[in-house]
Amino acid sequence: MALRGMLGSARTRTIAATGAILVVGLSLTFAARVLSERMLAADMQRRFSADAADISAAVGERLRTHAEVLVSMQGLYASIGGTVDRAQFRRYIDVLDLGRRYPGFQALQALRHVTPDGLDAFLAEVRADGSVDSAGQPDFALKPPGKRAVYDIVEFVEPIRGNEDALGFDAAANPAQLDSLRRTAETGRIVATPPVKLVQDRSGGLGFILRAPIYRAGEPAQTPSQRVAVLRGFVASVYRMNDLMRGVLDPRSLQQMQVQIVDRGYAKQARDGTMSGEAEDPTAASTLMYNSTEPNVSLVSQVAEPGGVAADRSLVVGERVWRLVFNARPGSIYAVDHVVPDLVLASGAVITLLIALIAGIGLRSRRLFGNLMALDAEQRALVDNPLAGILFTRGHKILRSNRRVAELCGRSSDELQNETVESLLASDADSQVFGATLTKIRDSAMASAAQLHLRRKDGSTVLIDAYGKPLPSGRGGEGEILWIVQDKTDVMLAEAERAEHARQLQDTNARLTSSLKASEIRTKEIALLTELSGVLQSCQKPDEIFAAVETYAGFLFPDEAGALYLMNDARDGVTRGPRWGEVTSTAQAFALDDCWALRRGTKFPVSEASQGLVCGHACCEAGIGTYLCQPLIAQNTLLGVLYREAAGTSFADDTDQLATMLAEQISLALANLQLREQLRSQAIRDQLTGLYNRRFLEDALARESGRAMRTGETMALLIIDVDHFKKINDTFGHESGDAVLRELGTVLEKTIRKTDIVGRFGGEEFLVLMPGADIDAALARANAVLDAVRAMHVEIPNGAPLRHITASIGLAVTPLHVPKGDMLVAAADAALYQAKGQGRNRVVESDRRSLMAPPAPLAKTGTEG
Numbered sequence: 001m002a003l004r005g006m007l008g009s010a011r012t013r014t015i016a017a018t019g020a021i022l023v024v025g026l027s028l029t030f031a032a033r034v035l036s037e038r039m040l041a042a043d044m045q046r047r048f049s050a051d052a053a054d055i056s057a058a059v060g061e062r063l064r065t066h067a068e069v070l071v072s073m074q075g076l077y078a079s080i081g082g083t084v085d086r087a088q089f090r091r092y093i094d095v096l097d098l099g100r101r102y103p104g105f106q107a108l109q110a111l112r113h114v115t116p117d118g119l120d121a122f123l124a125e126v127r128a129d130g131s132v133d134s135a136g137q138p139d140f141a142l143k144p145p146g147k148r149a150v151y152d153i154v155e156f157v158e159p160i161r162g163n164e165d166a167l168g169f170d171a172a173a174n175p176a177q178l179d180s181l182r183r184t185a186e187t188g189r190i191v192a193t194p195p196v197k198l199v200q201d202r203s204g205g206l207g208f209i210l211r212a213p214i215y216r217a218g219e220p221a222q223t224p225s226q227r228v229a230v231l232r233g234f235v236a237s238v239y240r241m242n243d244l245m246r247g248v249l250d251p252r253s254l255q256q257m258q259v260q261i262v263d264r265g266y267a268k269q270a271r272d273g274t275m276s277g278e279a280e281d282p283t284a285a286s287t288l289m290y291n292s293t294e295p296n297v298s299l300v301s302q303v304a305e306p307g308g309v310a311a312d313r314s315l316v317v318g319e320r321v322w323r324l325v326f327n328a329r330p331g332s333i334y335a336v337d338h339v340v341p342d343l344v345l346a347s348g349a350v351i352t353l354l355i356a357l358i359a360g361i362g363l364r365s366r367r368l369f370g371n372l373m374a375l376d377a378e379q380r381a382l383v384d385n386p387l388a389g390i391l392f393t394r395g396h397k398i399l400r401s402n403r404r405v406a407e408l409c410g411r412s413s414d415e416l417q418n419e420t421v422e423s424l425l426a427s428d429a430d431s432q433v434f435g436a437t438l439t440k441i442r443d444s445a446m447a448s449a450a451q452l453h454l455r456r457k458d459g460s461t462v463l464i465d466a467y468g469k470p471l472p473s474g475r476g477g478e479g480e481i482l483w484i485v486q487d488k489t490d491v492m493l494a495e496a497e498r499a500e501h502a503r504q505l506q507d508t509n510a511r512l513t514s515s516l517k518a519s520e521i522r523t524k525e526i527a528l529l530t531e532l533s534g535v536l537q538s539c540q541k542p543d544e545i546f547a548a549v550e551t552y553a554g555f556l557f558p559d560e561a562g563a564l565y566l567m568n569d570a571r572d573g574v575t576r577g578p579r580w581g582e583v584t585s586t587a588q589a590f591a592l593d594d595c596w597a598l599r600r601g602t603k604f605p606v607s608e609a610s611q612g613l614v615c616g617h618a619c620c621e622a623g624i625g626t627y628l629c630q631p632l633i634a635q636n637t638l639l640g641v642l643y644r645e646a647a648g649t650s651f652a653d654d655t656d657q658l659a660t661m662l663a664e665q666i667s668l669a670l671a672n673l674q675l676r677e678q679l680r681s682q683a684i685r686d687q688l689t690g691l692y693n694r695r696f697l698e699d700a701l702a703r704e705s706g707r708a709m710r711t712g713e714t715m716a717l718l719i720i721d722v723d724h725f726k727k728i729n730d731t732f733g734h735e736s737g738d739a740v741l742r743e744l745g746t747v748l749e750k751t752i753r754k755t756d757i758v759g760r761f762g763g764e765e766f767l768v769l770m771p772g773a774d775i776d777a778a779l780a781r782a783n784a785v786l787d788a789v790r791a792m793h794v795e796i797p798n799g800a801p802l803r804h805i806t807a808s809i810g811l812a813v814t815p816l817h818v819p820k821g822d823m824l825v826a827a828a829d830a831a832l833y834q835a836k837g838q839g840r841n842r843v844v845e846s847d848r849r850s851l852m853a854p855p856a857p858l859a860k861t862g863t864e865g
Contacts, residue, residue: 029348046498048310063317078217089156104248109166110234112151113150114153143199148173151170153168155233171209176196183266184213187227191318193211196208208239245261259325309334310325311326390405390483396435409456532662539673545673554581557658561647584645587617598641634670634671686760691760692760697769701825705822717767720807721766721808723807735796748768753770778811808842809844810828810832
């Protein structure tokens, strides 16, 4: 009553009511406009962030693809032994078809790591390279000239057109590139340079270079110091930032957004060895490499920080951190459209004015009717709103609701009427939150909000935001509260979708990184195995095979230990040869039955079930996953076993296949070596006596004659013939004659010196070559042989032992009897015939005399025994 008295007349009350309607309506309209504008801005920001993420991923994928080119170029140098000429490099680059398959390159380069001592030789080598131009490259020179501690010189560059200034450039002369050269040489990984001005780019723009190291083949490169010691050079890909980004960004994107790339320095290495997106030195100055709005960026250009609709991404390129800054350009598709918010504002203002006008008219004619009409119009507008739910309550009791609230609850509006709010909530906790919010609204007479869970009729729950506002008593009755209910399901789905998208991107990146690392490891193993295969095929002795296996196995299986066991001569056991790592097993040799792999002819253990059967020579009693035996078999012949021990409880992945390939290479090398030794023995040994044959004796005579001529030493030769050998064959048979020859071969091997060479010259004739022996030593040795023959007792088949076997010996010495060694056989053969003619069973010295010979001593001959 006091308030009504203050307002005075009905006209004043009408004006006051109309003004109140205008204020409330315009306030709600402005709030709706702000809300719609914020929603549009959030949607634009989401779209912009997604597009920025796609561009960042495209840049990363492009550079990872280009990195594979450097890996393949490393493979080129490794596959051909590290020596590549200009024509081979050009053909390889032409096959890559860079313009079509890998757009964005400025050039591909090969750099040679040269010391000051080797600089002149390197320049001469490059200038003489006529593989492309027969005239070579006579103008090739060091750029810039000068003396330095070390040189990293561009040896090859393709395409050469437009990159002529880079040929001969010494990267070590640029202080900005020294750190990147050191990092890639020590780590063996691909490393990028800081932003640089390229020597072949005269436009003034910035660029960068990705480099991968090349090491000398066949030398260890496991530690940083070893890598630096065996460094041969680098392969590099050169980029202009404008050309690289032109291949990633289409013109339409550049019209809508500004893209900047900032180099923050080298990336910080995580604990697991990977490169994080954080800078190694956060305090270091950042460098702007690329700006889509500037054709050429200088090293001191300012970075435009994100503002408005913007996004910021980090990317690791060649172990350097790039920061990608995206800003929406004015007037782009990402700019917030104010038409809809302004339309909401205009519509709300018009509606508010209409309501105020209707209220004013009604109040003027009939105040109560006007109030009812205004309330009806307000409620109708709220009820017809499809985006938000409207709920009127008095205390905990529901008075009425619009269709949106009924849809959220899965019921009709009539079913909700006169229900309590608690009956719609999902839990007691939601009831407590609602009660606290209701108390706050009542006590403060101010609006308040709460987040609640509604339980639908089918039992499912819906998360909502409820905004409660007390209504004036003159409009809705004392104690009534208006609730605006907003469904948060769509917002949560959008958040979940963004989170899932981010997770998928991380998983994809992790798989790509893992695949690249596995590919690098597999490439290294294949290169080592290929190199070992060539080494094994070049081995001439078992010791060389053992040394090669011991050296290479340590690199192929760095986390394992093992040994190679080879079959003994009796073929009833194996003996340990080379080994690598700390082998736990102490078995130096064992029988074939002690190894399941040797029994079965296949590797063991082969499954979890077979791990309970432990080889007798293994490193432990349990044997579960700690050792593995791989038999060495070639041409169906068992040669030995390859024994491996794991460092832990199991072997690393993919090592079984690598071990099988290694066992095949070792088996093949051993079989080839045995075959070569067998063929060599057959070629130089007499099958009956086991002595050297005539072919070997002739070669040995030529070799020793040449040596005697060079050194001036003497050389003696004996030709031994069994007396009456034909009679032995005719009387006792050819088997008995063969037994006599075999026994004579044994006697000769026991009688001669270690330095003498003895062999079967043909039939029953034997030849003894004595390098360095003079006439006295030769006569003494001949008489010793004659005495040993006389003492022979030869067992023959089906008969008594043969006794009284004698031989005739002819002797000649150079230079006493002949001037040259190739004349010894004829002289000794003539002396042999003299011995036969004098009655056999004697030694006869050649009666020839050389003009070069010193005075001859008295002749010594054997006597009958």
